[in-house]
Amino acid sequence: MDENELYRKLGQRIKFLRENAHLTQEKLAEKCGISLDYLGKIEVNINKPGLKTLIKISNALGLPIKALFDFE
Secondary structure, eight states: OOHHHHHHHHHHHHHHHHHHTTOOHHHHHHHHTSOHHHHHHHHTTSSOOOHHHHHHHHHHHTSOGGGGGOOO
16 A cells, blocks of 8 residues: 555544544544544545544544554
8 A cells, every 4th residue: 555545544434533523623623633634534535634633533533543553
């Protein structure tokens, strides 16, 4: 898997987990302390989040960070 594919799958996974938690993009962004625009762009593979952002997202979802990478 190349880098672009990894970030594409990561964005899809974050969107899936967010929707599964019944959170809007706005609510998750607020819980993470990031902008709505930034979160939206992560989900559609425009922005590539760093480790700090991924930790914020996993914490806001109440999941271990490795859950964000469970693409299977």
